[in-house]
Amino acid sequence: MLGKKLSYQTNGSTVEFEFEHGTAYVTAVTDTIMNVFVPYQSKDHRSKAIEGDKRLPVTVDVSEEGGAVQIKTDKLTAKVYDDFLIDFYKKDGTLLCADFRGERKKKRN
Secondary structure, X not given: OOOOEEEEEEEOOEEEEEEOOEEEEEEEOOOOOEEEEOOXXXXXXXXXXXXXXXXXXXXXXXXXXXXXXXXXXXXXXXXXXXXXXXXXXEOOOOEEXXXXXXXXXXXXX
């Protein structure tokens, strides 16, 4: 767990987050693709989920509301919380994907 969010800064379409226990990044690749990265082993980053160079010029609006940093493009919003929990929404507010916030349990065989 990365802990509490300490700060964030925007560099173009990338938002860099500093947490108690590490750094993390969210990059708007296009209006509909955001890349999430935590450099656990290396600062170099290659996405296995995004093949080829999909980057397009994209404008992001970054603000803080309700304990979350909101990263908005024309079609997508990411809300980033402590521990680098992220929820993604369509432009109309429909939830696309939310990080699990419950207790994790090991599966017994």
